[in-house]
Structure formats: structure tokens, C-alpha cells
Amino acid sequence: MTSHHSIPGTVPFGPTEAMKGYALNRMCYSFNADECRKAFLADEEAYMAKYNLNDQQKAAVRARNVLQMIAVGGNAYYLAKLAGIFGLNMQDIGAQQTGKSVDEFKAYLQSFASKNEMVMKGGKNV
Amino acid sequence: MSKILGSVSTSHIPSIGKAIALKLQQDPYWKPFFDGFHKVHSWIAEQKPDVVVVVYNDHGLNFFLDKMPTFAIGAAESYATADEGWGIATIAPVAGDPKLSWAIIEGVVEDEFDVVTCQEMLIDHAVTIPLQLLWPDQLPPPVKIVPVCINTVQHPLPTAKRCLDFGKAIGRAIHAYGSNQKVMVLSTGGLSHQLDGERAGFINADFDAECLHALINTPEDLTKYSIHQLVELSGTQGLEVLNWIVGRGILGAKAEEKHRNYHIPISNTASAIQILQAV
Numbered sequence: 577m578t579s580h581h582s583i584p585g586t587v588p589f590g591p592t593e594a595m596k597g598y599a600l601n602r603m604c605y606s607f608n609a610d611e612c613r614k615a616f617l618a619d620e621e622a623y624m625a626k627y628n629l630n631d632q633q634k635a636a637v638r639a640r641n642v643l644q645m646i647a648v649g650g651n652a653y654y655l656a657k658l659a660g661i662f663g664l665n666m667q668d669i670g671a672q673q674t675g676k677s678v679d680e681f682k683a684y685l686q687s688f689a690s691k692n693e694m695v696m697k698g699g700k701n702v
Numbered sequence: 703m704s705k706i707l708g709s710v711s712t713s714h715i716p717s718i719g720k721a722i723a724l725k726l727q728q729d730p731y732w733k734p735f736f737d738g739f740h741k742v743h744s745w746i747a748e749q750k751p752d753v754v755v756v757v758y759n760d761h762g763l764n765f766f767l768d769k770m771p772t773f774a775i776g777a778a779e780s781y782a783t784a785d786e787g788w789g790i791a792t793i794a795p796v797a798g799d800p801k802l803s804w805a806i807i808e809g810v811v812e813d814e815f816d817v818v819t820c821q822e823m824l825i826d827h828a829v830t831i832p833l834q835l836l837w838p839d840q841l842p843p844p845v846k847i848v849p850v851c852i853n854t855v856q857h858p859l860p861t862a863k864r865c866l867d868f869g870k871a872i873g874r875a876i877h878a879y880g881s882n883q884k885v886m887v888l889s890t891g892g893l894s895h896q897l898d899g900e901r902a903g904f905i906n907a908d909f910d911a912e913c914l915h916a917l918i919n920t921p922e923d924l925t926k927y928s929i930h931q932l933v934e935l936s937g938t939q940g941l942e943v944l945n946w947i948v949g950r951g952i953l954g955a956k957a958e959e960k961h962r963n964y965h966i967p968i969s970n971t972a973s974a975i976q977i978l979q980a981v
Binding site: 580583584585586587588589590591594598601602604605607608609610613642643646651652653654655656657659660661665666667669670673674681682684685686688689691692694695696698 | 717734761762763766767768784785786787788789855856857858896897898899900901902903905907908910911914915929930933934938939962963964965966967969970972974
């Protein structure tokens with residue numbers, strides 16, 4: 577496993593996370609199926625136990641806390657399916673992880689729009 | 703000999719699927735994005751592709767982390783869609799071109815790219831949303847597809863150089879294939895965005911501009927970046943630019959940029975569209 581300087585606020589999903597988060601991601605993968613989403617909503621604890629989540633993973637899911645889920649090996653592409661169950665969109669998720677309100681997070685995204693024209697016109701390197 | 707026309711590259715953000723379903727194309731938030739497709743529609747009408755090689759990454763529909771291929775190529779008669787868990791409408795199955803798929807598979811394996819072959823393969827929003835954007839009034843689209851799936855989900859990922867070389871190998875296989883079909887490339891994903899972590903919301907327009915420029919005729923310039931550097935510069939999901947690099951490799955040495963659209967933000971992403979004509 578190659579080591580790199582860390583990128584602040586970023587956990588690339590590599591071998592360590594793949595092993596650590598397998599049960600959690602496997603549960604999230606099951607949520608492609610409507611009957612699995614319903615079974616989770618009907619009895620969350622039983623569903624997490626069925627997928628062998630460890631105590632930290634269960635706590636992260638109970639807390640609906642995305643940063644905690646990442647810390648226990650969650651992969652963004654799979655966690656998105658869990659977020660969908662709770663009706664959360666990517667701005668809700670972004671706001672939660674960055675400690676901003678949803679409006680503040682949207683304003684943050686919007687702040688990059690000043691660059692649109694530069695990129696349309698070919699960028700500074702052209 | 704098959705002819706490679708060129709490529710359309712576009713973002714594949716799930717919320718676009720919802721905007722299409724709700725007919726929000728003229729909504730002020732969405733209009734700058736959807737308007738970028740008028741030129742794409744006229745280019746496709748002019749070029750009349752028969753088959754589309756779609757380069758994308760699966761988001762946990764066809765592949766799970768139990769078995770994660772670095773490169774996988776579909777070789778099915780048709781490709782079904784399915785529930786992805788967050789409410790995007792599925793579309794009717796899309797026709798495949800198994801003969802071209804196998805010709806590509808044989809060509810790239812001969813070229814030492816040992817791909818996974820899939821005679822059954824579900825396609826997710828990374829394929830279906832771009833198809834809906836390109837053929838909004840014609841579903842299923844009036845083309846056959848060959849899905850080429852790149853692992854951008856679980857590291858280690860293929861390097862940018864490997865992706866470019868893989869694209870070149872696909873291009874050689876298409877050229878060698880003995881049919882008169884007109885082949886278009888559709889690369890999906892990106893550009894810069896990051897959904898996860900305290901750095902969520904990260905966007906890097908300067909790097910996107912560099913990528914869009916390099917993709918025209920100097921894609922080798924992007925191969926100097928390691929995957930770790932690409933995460934830093936384009937975000938954890940901005941890495942989907944690897945799909946664009948594979949797609950660019952398919953076109954061959956020279957290309958001409960026919961159209962570009964770039965709009966921040968769509969959802970949490972710097973959305974982009976680029977048409978490259980193979981020359």
C-alpha cells in the first residue's frame with residue numbers, strides 16, 4: 577500500500593478502507609433493491625446485524641453522520657444509496673460534512689461560478 | 703474498416719436524471735447546462751453514428767467491491783437498467799453490438815489489456831443519463847452501444863497513462879474491425895468534484911480548463927499526474943476524468959474541438975461538455 581502525503585479532508589478509498597468498510601458498503605449496496613430499503617426502515621438494528629456491521633459502523637449509521645461513516649470505511653458511491661433512503665441530497669450531505677448550513681454550502685458551490693467564462697473561453701493556459 | 707467519428711464527453715450527475723424527469727430544462731438553474739446540448743444534437747444529426755462506445759464508471763449497480771475489475775467491457779445483445787436506490791427512473795434496455803464488443807475485446811487483449819468481459823451487464827446513470835441528454839426524444843436511442851467500464855471507485859486505480867493507452871488500444875481494435883459502421887465515443891463523468899469528507903464541495907476550474915485543453919491534442923500532458931495528484935487536483939470523484947482520458951485515447955493522434963460547455967455548479971459538480979472530432 578503506497579503512502580502519500582495526506583490531502584486535507586480527503587480519504588481516497590483504498591485497500592485499508594476497502595477491508596475496514598466492507599460490511600457497511602455491502603449493506604449499502606443491498607439498498608439498490610426496494611425490498612431491502614423497506615426492510616432497513618422497518619428494523620434498522622436487525623438489518624445492520626444481518627450485514628454484520630461492527631459497533632462503530634452501527635453507531636455511525638444511527639447518528640446519520642457521514643464523516644463517521646467514512647471513518648469506518650464507507651465509500652461515497654455506496655453511502656449515497658443510504659443517504660437516498662433518508663431523502664438527503666448531495667448538498668445536504670456536503671453541508672453536514674463541512675459544518676455549513678445547506679444554504680451556506682450552496683453559496684460555496686456557487687462561488688466557483690465566476691470561473692465559468694474563463695473555462696468556456698479556453699482557460700488561462702490557452 | 704469502421705470509422706471513428708469523434709467523441710462527446712459529458713458529466714453524468716444523478717440529479718440531471720431528476721431534472722429530465724421533471725422537465726426542468728428551461729429552469730434558470732438548469733438552463734445553462736441543458737443549453738450546452740443543442741450543439742451536441744446538431745453534431746450527432748450531422749455525423750449519424752451507428753454505434754457508441756460508452757466509457758464510464760459503475761456506481762455500485764453492476765459491480766460491488768466483492769469483485770472490482772479495473773477495466774470491463776460489455777458484450778451483450780442488450781443492456782438493462784435497474785433501481786440504483788435513490789429514485790432515478792429506469793429506462794428501456796439499450797441495444798448492444800456484441801460483434802463489435804468481441805472485436806474490441808480480442809483487440810485489446812492482443813494488445814495486453816486483460817479486460818473482464820461481461821455478457822450480462824446492468825448499465826447505471828453514468829450511461830443512461832448521457833444517452834438521455836444526447837437523444838432526448840428517442841429512447842431507447844437509435845444506436846447500439848458498447849459499454850466500457852473503468853474502475854474509479856476503489857484504489858488502486860489505473861494510471862492516467864494506462865487509461866490513455868487503453869483507449870488507444872480500443873481505437874486500434876475499432877479501426878481493424880471489418881464493418882462500415884460509424885463509431886462515436888461517449889465519455890462520461892467529472893469534471894472536478896468531491897462528495898465526501900471535510901473537503902466536500904471542492905471544485906477546481908483551473909485544473910478543469912487544463913484538462914479540457916489537454917484532451918484536444920495533448921492528452922499525454924495529463925499522464926504526468928499520479929492518481930493521488932489527480933485526487934488532490936480534481937477531487938475524489940473528479941477522478942472520473944479518467945473516463946474522458948480513455949475516450950480521448952480512442953480517437954487517435956489528432957482531434958479538433960467542435961464544442962465546449964462548462965458550468966458550475968450542477969449539484970456539487972463542475973459540469974462540462976466537450977465534442978472532439980477525430981481528424
